[in-house]
Amino acid sequence: MSRFSLTARLSIILAVLTLTVMTAVGFIMYRTLERQLMVRDDGALVTRVEQIRALLHDEDVLDLIHNKPQLFANMLGNTESLLVLRFPGRTPLIEVNPGNSPVPDIAAVPADGKLSLAAVHHRLQGDTPFIYTAAQARTTRPPYRLEIITGRLMMERTRMLASYRNQIFAVVAGASLLTMLLAGLVARRGLLPLHRLAAQTGRIGSKNLSIRIDSEDAPRELKALIDAFNLMLDRLELSFTQLSQVSADMAHDLRTPIATLMGQTEVALSRPRPEEHYARLLGSNFEELGRLSKMIENMLFLARAEQAGHAIGRVWLDIGDEFATLNDYFEGPAQERDLGLAFSGAGRIYADPQLLRRALANLLANAIQYADAGSTVTISAEHQAGHTTLSVSNLGADIGEEHLARLFERFYRADASRTTANQASGLGLAIVRGIMTLHQGGWRATSAAGQTCFQLTFPHGERRHDDDGRENGAEAPAPIERP
Numbered sequence: 001m002s003r004f005s006l007t008a009r010l011s012i013i014l015a016v017l018t019l020t021v022m023t024a025v026g027f028i029m030y031r032t033l034e035r036q037l038m039v040r041d042d043g044a045l046v047t048r049v050e051q052i053r054a055l056l057h058d059e060d061v062l063d064l065i066h067n068k069p070q071l072f073a074n075m076l077g078n079t080e081s082l083l084v085l086r087f088p089g090r091t092p093l094i095e096v097n098p099g100n101s102p103v104p105d106i107a108a109v110p111a112d113g114k115l116s117l118a119a120v121h122h123r124l125q126g127d128t129p130f131i132y133t134a135a136q137a138r139t140t141r142p143p144y145r146l147e148i149i150t151g152r153l154m155m156e157r158t159r160m161l162a163s164y165r166n167q168i169f170a171v172v173a174g175a176s177l178l179t180m181l182l183a184g185l186v187a188r189r190g191l192l193p194l195h196r197l198a199a200q201t202g203r204i205g206s207k208n209l210s211i212r213i214d215s216e217d218a219p220r221e222l223k224a225l226i227d228a229f230n231l232m233l234d235r236l237e238l239s240f241t242q243l244s245q246v247s248a249d250m251a252h253d254l255r256t257p258i259a260t261l262m263g264q265t266e267v268a269l270s271r272p273r274p275e276e277h278y279a280r281l282l283g284s285n286f287e288e289l290g291r292l293s294k295m296i297e298n299m300l301f302l303a304r305a306e307q308a309g310h311a312i313g314r315v316w317l318d319i320g321d322e323f324a325t326l327n328d329y330f331e332g333p334a335q336e337r338d339l340g341l342a343f344s345g346a347g348r349i350y351a352d353p354q355l356l357r358r359a360l361a362n363l364l365a366n367a368i369q370y371a372d373a374g375s376t377v378t379i380s381a382e383h384q385a386g387h388t389t390l391s392v393s394n395l396g397a398d399i400g401e402e403h404l405a406r407l408f409e410r411f412y413r414a415d416a417s418r419t420t421a422n423q424a425s426g427l428g429l430a431i432v433r434g435i436m437t438l439h440q441g442g443w444r445a446t447s448a449a450g451q452t453c454f455q456l457t458f459p460h461g462e463r464r465h466d467d468d469g470r471e472n473g474a475e476a477p478a479p480i481e482r483p
Contacts, residue, residue, distance in 0.1 A: 007188050007191060010187040011180045014179050014180065014183040015177070018176045019173075019175075019176040022171070030164065030165055033161070037161070041131060042131060045131055045150060049150055052137065056139050056146055057139075080152050080155055081096065082096065082099070082103070082132065082149070082152065083095070083097075083150050084147075086147050087146055088145065099153050104149065106132070108135050108136045108147050108149070111137055111138045113135070119135070128158050131152055131154065132149070132151030132152070133149075134148065134150075135147075197213060201229070209233060209236060209237040213230055215227065249411030249426065257289075260288055265285070268281050302427070305435065312355060312438050314350055314439070315350070315352075317348060317349050317353055317356065319345055319346055319347055319388075322360070323343040337371070337373055339374070339376065339377055340376035341377055341378075344379075352438070355438065356435075356458075359436065359456060360379070360456075363432060363454045364377065364392055366429070370394065370397070371394035380393075386460055387458060387459045388458050389456065390455070390456045391453055391455045392453070392454045395450055399447035399452055404446070408433040410427060410430040411430075436457075436458075439458055440459055441456060441459055443455065
């Protein structure tokens with residue numbers, strides 16, 4: 001069945017359904033006709049006996065039977081009927097049996113008894129039904145009780161039913177075949193929107209991901225599929241664009257230090273140099289190689305962070321201890337820029353220790369780097385139902401609204417004024433986003449009125465998903481705004 005096309009499957013299914021339904025209808029109609037014919041034939045047999053009973057009240061009839069027995073044979077009208085008139089225990093007065101059917105030996109209905117369809121008996125003679133009955137009739141002569149035995153071989157009815165049955169078979173087969181042909185035509189026409197959808201989809205490639213499937217004239221059943229497909233194309237286009245941008249940015253960022261290394265080495269090898277020159281050259285190359293190594297390490301970290309199911313070791317951490325660690329590490333750099341550090345908030349947070357410190361360190365390093373001299377960088381913790389939010393704020397130049405939504409992308413830099421070419425790799429905030437993704441948390445940045453704030457939201461519990469994909473975390477966090 002899997003080798004057949006959808007059109008062929010629909011045609012076959014409809015043909016089978018038509019065959020099944022019409023066969024059932026034909027069987028019911030056949031049985032109904034058969035029962036009606038049976039009742040009619042039984043009634044005719046009973047009527048014949050009643051007529052003979054009425055005739056036998058006439059004295060002349062017995063003489064007629066003796067003188068002209070062939071007359072009764074002619075009265076039966078066909079060669080399928082049986083008629084025996086006899087006084088009990090005597091030779092029959094008349095026996096008409098052109099079909100040579102065995103004379104049934106049954107109890108006759110008394111002369112004063114009423115004949116009904118229940119007095120008619122049925123049996124098979126060969127493959128042909130045979131109906132018969134027996135009744136007594138009053139006569140004007142002794143012994144006054146004449147026995148009437150009559151029957152009929154239903155050859156004509158059998159032939160008619162066989163013809164009717166063959167007609168039903170022919171009609172059912174023809175209707176099924178016609179249904180299959182018509183269903184094929186209708187299905188082929190009905191599937192035209194799918195063919196158009198396939199043609200439109202086939203024109204979409206990596207170079208024209210902006211093309212969308214037109215759902216204007218599509219059937220209602222396909223609109224949901226087309227909308228979902230267009231949404232998937234939106235996501236693919238965005239991912240493809242970001243991937244292309246990341247590749248370009250990475251090539252650009254790698255090209256600069258490599259070009260520096262090659263240029264310095266080429267100059268050093270152009271002629272003999274003092275030993276001190278080579279020492280400085282090796283030191284400079286070591287710094288460039290360190291930057292390259294760090295960039296590659298960050299890229300590997302981001303790649304691992306985007307893998308679904310990447311496990312992290314979350315534990316409950318004391319916020320005060322984490323703030324103390326950050327203060328010890330960043331107190332010196334902050335003093336170099338004449339900045340103050342202010343920590344507020346207490347309690348515990350559910351996070352991976354190393355990843356938490358790395359995310360906060362990235363934010364705090366940025367805040368110190370871009371804060372106005374003499375200002376204070378604040379780091380605070382706020383507990384809410386189901387989650388804890390950590391905020392890092394500094395005073396300085398605002399970040400444009402158009403940049404806020406893209407700050408956490410790889411290699412994205414807001415503007416030249418916020419870029420320190422010899423240090424910024426454009427991966428710090430992307431790493432923060434990767435860390436928060438691993439924690440199933442949220443992140444966002446705001447900047448207004450000279451204050452820039454980065455917020456990280458850590459859920460208190462694991463967010464697990466059942467087989468249906470529904471989230472059933474022990475402590476579901478509140479909705480988190482994401483840029």
